[in-house]
Amino acid sequence: QGITSRSAKRRFEFESQTLARLKHQGVAQIHEAGTPDDGSGGVPYFVMEYIPNAKSITDYANGKQLGIRERLTLFTKVCDAVQHGHLKGIIHRDLKPANVFRENDVVKIGDIGLSKFISQSRRSAQTESVGTVYYMAPEVAHGRYGREVDVYSSAVVLYELLTGRLPFDGETTGEILMKHLTEKPDLSPLPQQFRPVLARALEKDPLKRTRTVAQLEDEFNQAVLG
Numbered sequence: 001q002g003i004t005s006r007s008a009k010r011r012f013e014f015e016s017q018t019l020a021r022l023k024h025q026g027v028a029q030i031h032e033a034g035t036p037d038d039g040s041g042g043v044p045y046f047v048m049e050y051i052p053n054a055k056s057i058t059d060y061a062n063g064k065q066l067g068i069r070e071r072l073t074l075f076t077k078v079c080d081a082v083q084h085g086h087l088k089g090i091i092h093r094d095l096k097p098a099n100v101f102r103e104n105d106v107v108k109i110g111d112i113g114l115s116k117f118i119s120q121s122r123r124s125a126q127t128e129s130v131g132t133v134y135y136m137a138p139e140v141a142h143g144r145y146g147r148e149v150d151v152y153s154s155a156v157v158l159y160e161l162l163t164g165r166l167p168f169d170g171e172t173t174g175e176i177l178m179k180h181l182t183e184k185p186d187l188s189p190l191p192q193q194f195r196p197v198l199a200r201a202l203e204k205d206p207l208k209r210t211r212t213v214a215q216l217e218d219e220f221n222q223a224v225l226g
Contacts (some may be wrong), residue, residue, distance in 0.1 A: 013146075020090060022084065026109060027085070028110045052103065056099070060161065080192060082150050092148050092150050139206055141180070151201055158216075158220065167202065168180055170186065181204070
């Protein structure tokens with residue numbers, strides 16, 4: 001629908017190709033992609049995996065409908081899916097509860113249209129600011145990105161799952177972004193054992209931040225076990 005401009009077609013092609021790279025139970029799969037071959041120049045399409053009755057985890061992040069143990073399990077599944085993308089050289093760049101879907105025990109990450117395929121040599125390339133400001137790593141505001149941006153966003157999602165609130169909030173986008181850039185997160189609402197884990201994962205400097213989503217998941221699980 002409405003995929004007529006060159007830029008829109010390029011993004012469509014990129015998203016379908018990116019999805020095709022990610023073969024993981026925690027990532028919404030693509031079954032088919034293409035353009036109608038009837039000579040009509042029809043609209044490009046791809047056929048996505050259907051998850052019946054799946055809903056985003058936004059309500060769960062807001063403290064509804066889910067016990068703490070289930071929240072912890074949900075987060076580990078998100079980390080596994082994100083780490084799979086990183087092993088394929090793909091960062092999501094827009095991780096947030098609205099892009100994570102759950103149906104019973106099935107958890108899927110979707111909406112990877114902002115994803116980037118990066119190599120070590122491209123990790124400091126300039127790019128436009130993307131993502132959702134509540135979950136955006138500080139360096140993204142300067143057009144810098146690497147796998148660390150997903151570590152930061154995952155940590156914000158974890159903070160929200162554990163507390164029902166966001167580490168940084170405000171009345172305007174600029175105010176929220178400035179807090180990400182300059183203010184330390186208030187970790188006092190978190191259970192004590194999780195505070196060091198979130199403090200490392202929410203570091204402003206990506207070089208001081210928890211290095212990988214797999215490490216974040218491991219430190220988180222160790223904190224759960226005490």
